[in-house]
Amino acid sequence: MNATTYGMDIAKNVFQLHWVEPTSAEICRRKLSRSKVLEFFAKRLPARIVMEACGGAHHWARELAALGHQVELLPAHQVRKFASGNKDDAADARAIWLAAQHPDIRRVPLKSIQQQAELSVHRVRSHWMQVRTATINCLRGLLYEFGVVLPKGRRAALRLLAEQRAQVDQQLPGAMVQLLDSQLLALGTLDAQIASLEAQIEAVQRSNExxxxxxxxxxxxxxxxxxxxxxxxxxxxxxxxxxxxxxxxxxxxxxxxxxxxxxxxxxxxxxxxxxxxxxxxxxxxxxxxxxxxxxxxxxxxxxxxxxxxxxxxxxxxxxxxxxxxxxxxxxxxxxxxxxxx
Known part of the structure; x- marks a missing residue:
């Protein structure tokens, strides 16, 4: 394999490279657009490409590995220690290249498409769980302003609202009753989305030995x-x-x-x-x-x-x-x- 090591700082549209030519020891820097990255590395001999483990890094790692390159991902907090001077793309690419010279920095394992897809279901479920908690807490605070105190816990709070809805409505103005209906509808939708994601996770478990x-x-x-x-x-x-x-x-x-x-x-x-x-x-x-x-x-x-x-x-x-x-x-x-x- 060619001894060239590339430090690549990735973003949505602009990619910055930093490397040292092994024959001439010339320090090279190059900025590439997103559409030119694969074209650039397809013309290069198999090399070592190092990136931060950030958003999109696993995708580019798979794409570059398919071209025959050795791809490594470094933890972002480890790369940060090698950054000096002003913050820009060129400095970040240089910091990645410098960090790549240290074998004691543990590399981040590359994930396959299937691994990322399965973990994405978990992330979305976690997101909707947070949204549901925030929604019920918002509702709890608003009702408290009108003298309605909900018990601790999501299930207990919703159970009380279902059992004493008529009494609660009497304490609320008309606009607040409509708001309560919309929030309860939103909570029902969130419950359905979370249940659907959990069903997907159960299907993954059944198919994964x-x-x-x-x-x-x-x-x-x-x-x-x-x-x-x-x-x-x-x-x-x-x-x-x-x-x-x-x-x-x-x-x-x-x-x-x-x-x-x-x-x-x-x-x-x-x-x-x-x-x-x-x-x-x-x-x-x-x-x-x-x-x-x-x-x-x-x-x-x-x-x-x-x-x-x-x-x-x-x-x-x-x-x-x-x-x-x-x-x-x-x-x-x-x-x-x-x-x-």
């Missing part, structure tokens, strides 16, 4: 199994279960100086959505009436959230091990939660 195996792990449900299956792929992007758990931000952050190291909370690096699903699943596992013996012992000496995070860490390791090794869940494993992690 990896997701079906992950679903057998206590603490990993429908959302966790399908999201983990789409994120992990074949698991080869991570060298070990420990590395995968670290990349999900489930290990402690530490600071040290003068020979003293202080451990803090979890780093919260990586995919916040996957981490959230793992921690929610772990909390349900810890709350169960008869937890695994080692979890019960840990609860005796550590706070609940610390135990839940430890269980989430083990769930992440178990998921990687099952995907990378092609094994099934082993309920009688002596570690209690994880298998071959």
């Amino acid at each position: 990896v997701a079906r195996r992950l679903r057998q792990v206590p603490g990993i449900g429908l959302l966790g199994a399908t999201a983990l299956a789409a994120t992990l792929g074949d698991g080869s992007a991570w060298r070990s279960a420990r590395e995968f758990a670290c990349c999900m931000g489930l290990t402690p952050r530490h600071t040290g100086t003068g020979g003293k190291v202080r451990m803090g909370g979890i780093s919260k690096r990586g995919d916040a959505y996957i981490r959230t699903l793992l921690i929610h699943g772990a909390r349900n596992l810890v709350r169960c009436a008869q937890p695994v013996p080692w979890i019960a012992q840990l609860l005796e000496r550590r706070p609940f959230n610390v135990v839940a995070t430890a269980v989430a860490h083990k769930l992440a390791r178990a998921a990687w091990a099952m995907v990378a090794q092609g094994t099934a869940w082993q309920a009688n494993h002596k570690a209690g939660v994880t298998a071959h992690a």
Whole structure:
């Protein structure tokens, strides 16, 4: 493969390149329009192209890899450390090129079209969940101004409105009654959209053998199994279960100086959505009436959230091990939660 390394800053319409010619050591910069990117690299010998892992990066990675190039994606926060001077496209491309020279920066795994499509369903569902929460909170605040206090929780609030709608309408002016009707209609539409997306996720699980195996792990449900299956792929992007758990931000952050190291909370690096699903699943596992013996012992000496995070860490390791090794869940494993992690 040609030794040329290209740092490419991508955008909607303008793409900036930075590279050094291996023969003459000449520093080259070039600006390309969106329509000229593939044409430019199609005429080049197979090279190494490095980009930030930002919007559209996985699409361009697949397109450039199809031309025979080696494509790498770098975390944006790692590239930022190499930027100097004023902020512009050329400086960003140079920072990407400089960051590419450091092998200790972990590369972001490339996602296939199928992986991105499956994760997109999760993202849209999460979006509509946030919209639904915002809508019910807005309605709760507006009704409070007219003396109507809704109970805590979405289901309880909607149940009260359904049971006492006549009394509520008597406390509201006509315009507010119409507004209440429109908001309740919007909530019904959101419920239908969320249910439709969840049906799609269930269909993905039925057709995905990896997701079906992950679903057998206590603490990993429908959302966790399908999201983990789409994120992990074949698991080869991570060298070990420990590395995968670290990349999900489930290990402690530490600071040290003068020979003293202080451990803090979890780093919260990586995919916040996957981490959230793992921690929610772990909390349900810890709350169960008869937890695994080692979890019960840990609860005796550590706070609940610390135990839940430890269980989430083990769930992440178990998921990687099952995907990378092609094994099934082993309920009688002596570690209690994880298998071959």
